[in-house]
Amino acid sequence: MLVQGTEHKIDRPPLSMMGQKKTPGDWEQLWTWLEEKIETADGAVIALDTLLYGGIIPSRLHYFSETVLLERLNRLRKIKEKRPELKLLAFQLIMRCPQYSISDEEPDYYADWGREIFRKGYIDHRKELNIVAPEELEELSDINSRLPDEVLNDYLGRRKINMEANKAVLELVKDGTIEFLIFPQDDSAPYGYTAKDQQVARQRIGELDLELKAYMYPGADEVGCTLMARLINEWKGVQPLVYPRLSSIQGAFVTPVYEDRFFYETLKYQITAAGALIASSAAEADLILLASTPGETMMEAVSQEHPFFSYDVYRNLMELVEYGSYLLKQGKAVAVADVGYANGADLKLVKMLRQKGMLFQLAGYAAWNTSSNSLGTVISQALLYTHYGRTQEHLDFLSLRYAEDAGYCAIVRKELNAGLVDQMGYNKFLLDGPRGEVASYVRARLAEVLEEKINGSEGKVTITDCYMPWNRTFEVGLKVKYTQE
Numbered sequence: 001m002l003v004q005g006t007e008h009k010i011d012r013p014p015l016s017m018m019g020q021k022k023t024p025g026d027w028e029q030l031w032t033w034l035e036e037k038i039e040t041a042d043g044a045v046i047a048l049d050t051l052l053y054g055g056i057i058p059s060r061l062h063y064f065s066e067t068v069l070l071e072r073l074n075r076l077r078k079i080k081e082k083r084p085e086l087k088l089l090a091f092q093l094i095m096r097c098p099q100y101s102i103s104d105e106e107p108d109y110y111a112d113w114g115r116e117i118f119r120k121g122y123i124d125h126r127k128e129l130n131i132v133a134p135e136e137l138e139e140l141s142d143i144n145s146r147l148p149d150e151v152l153n154d155y156l157g158r159r160k161i162n163m164e165a166n167k168a169v170l171e172l173v174k175d176g177t178i179e180f181l182i183f184p185q186d187d188s189a190p191y192g193y194t195a196k197d198q199q200v201a202r203q204r205i206g207e208l209d210l211e212l213k214a215y216m217y218p219g220a221d222e223v224g225c226t227l228m229a230r231l232i233n234e235w236k237g238v239q240p241l242v243y244p245r246l247s248s249i250q251g252a253f254v255t256p257v258y259e260d261r262f263f264y265e266t267l268k269y270q271i272t273a274a275g276a277l278i279a280s281s282a283a284e285a286d287l288i289l290l291a292s293t294p295g296e297t298m299m300e301a302v303s304q305e306h307p308f309f310s311y312d313v314y315r316n317l318m319e320l321v322e323y324g325s326y327l328l329k330q331g332k333a334v335a336v337a338d339v340g341y342a343n344g345a346d347l348k349l350v351k352m353l354r355q356k357g358m359l360f361q362l363a364g365y366a367a368w369n370t371s372s373n374s375l376g377t378v379i380s381q382a383l384l385y386t387h388y389g390r391t392q393e394h395l396d397f398l399s400l401r402y403a404e405d406a407g408y409c410a411i412v413r414k415e416l417n418a419g420l421v422d423q424m425g426y427n428k429f430l431l432d433g434p435r436g437e438v439a440s441y442v443r444a445r446l447a448e449v450l451e452e453k454i455n456g457s458e459g460k461v462t463i464t465d466c467y468m469p470w471n472r473t474f475e476v477g478l479k480v481k482y483t484q485e
Contacts, residue, residue: 010228018030018050021105024055025050025054027052027054027072031051031075035075035079038086042086043087043088044088045089045090045227046091048091059093059095060107061106061107063158065161066164069161069165069168073168076172076178077172087231087234088179090169091227092165093183093184093220094194094198095158095194095197096187097118097121097189098110098118099114099115099187101114101116102114113147113148116143116147120143121192122191123137166183170204170208170214171208173210173213173214174208179213181210182215183201184216184217185216188258188260198216217261217269217273218371219266219270221369222372222373222374225377225380225381226380229276233274233276239275239276239277240275241287242285242286243278243288244278245288245291245320246320247295247340248294248314248315250295250314251293251294254293254295254296254298255298256371257342257370263291267291270376275383285332289379290324291336292339292346293339294310296308298342301346301410302343302344302413303341321349322356324336324356324358333382334358334363335364337374338366338367342369342371343369344410345409345410347406351453354453357457359402359458360459362382363381363382364382364385365401365405368409374405377401381394395459399480399482403463403480406449407446407450407454412442412476416442428472430471430472434467439466442476443466450463456485457485460483460484463478463480465477
């Protein structure tokens with residue numbers, strides 16, 4: 001994303017250059033576009049995985065040499081040399097290692113060997129640390145006897161090349177080409193190949209004295225938003241103060257699923273990475289962030305009809321909503337990080353926000369995918385709200401979050417995966433195209449859900465487009481419009 005002018009106009013590459021799931025984007029066209037457009041830009045947020053590999057998923061599939069990747073990175077140096085006043089912020093993932101045998105976003109052999117690859121890395125790491133259990137050694141021996149050498153060599157070879165690219169990017173931060181860098185952690189685990197690569201990156205960050213310029217914390221898909229908020233805060237010359245209020249005392253110490261640390265530690269990273277700081281009180285804060293955390297162990301949103309005991313007893317949603325309503329009446333900017341469940345909204349919380357007339361008064365809301373995906377999204381939106389206010393674009397984005405996070409992720413997707421797509425003759429990984437029968441059903445059903453759960457005297461969300469971008473049920477493509485009744 002490129003940003004220019006006092007009004008901070010944003011420019012992005014055309015979709016025709018971008019990749020589609022396992023199909024990489026055209027990196028040469030993308031580089032050419034960047035080099036041409038950057039001439040009139042004031043700054044840029046750069047997804048390095050896209051420029052190097054053609055996308056995040058292609059970064060797990062490519063056969064580029066280290067030499068090729070370093071040559072591509074050097075083009076950033078040339079851009080900075082030509083325009084030294086440019087602010088370049090970037091992010092680059094450390095290659096993940098999922099715990100399951102599914103090849104939907106991994107090499108084809110991951111369908112047969114994914115679990116074994118993860119467990120081998122996990123147990124080998126624990127063995128190196130002398131904390132391995134006897135039964136794990138037995139499992140490791142069994143995996144080693146079955147896992148084909150060509151599979152492991154392909155996987156580890158690509159990891160090694162990608163890690164060299166990660167280290168090379170840190171050199172760009174050191175020499176000032178990149179002003180600020182985030183290594184987001186996708187599907188984190190405390191042990192394994194990814195955890196070991198993260199240790200290598202952390203060590204290199206320390207060696208280069210880059211602790212304040214290169215962050216590493218859980219997240220991935222939201223990081224472009226985070227860096228955009230940071231860029232605008234820098235241009236505005238401010239560090240907004242954010243006061244977090246949690247629904248549970250223990251919520252700060254919950255480790256969200258797909259992540260590797262306590263919630264509050266990641267929250268501090270997310271706020272600071274966006275160019276803000278944590279406030280010590282609501283009175284001094286520019287923004288209040290209401291975080292609906294789990295009371296103890298995090299569940300998936302699809303299971304919330306039968307929540308763990310701790311969801312009802314170890315947290316207090318009522319107080320959180322009443323507190324937010326009170327602050328809104330005092331003129332405070334209030335946002336909601338709905339991170340009680342993974343992969344979807346807490347429908348009880350959404351109901352309460354609607355009852356209090358808060359849905360479209362908020363500075364931000366998010367409840368999609370992982371806890372960090374939601375945190376980074378809502379923090380970024382809310383920080384932009386402190387600068388630009390309650391614009392139509394803001395209300396449309398709020399509407400999109402309610403449609404996608406609450407309507408689709410928490411309700412409609414659950415219905416699809418519970419047997420509906422099977423009855424239609426498809427499966428959740430292979431539908432009938434982006435705009436087929438399934439997409440038509442989703443649009444109609446989602447409109448019903450919005451009418452039931454979201455729309456009211458406060459405002460109405462209308463779907464203007466609906467499609468299934470990756471021909472599977474996990475994500476939905478939506479365009480929506482907010483209107484006031």
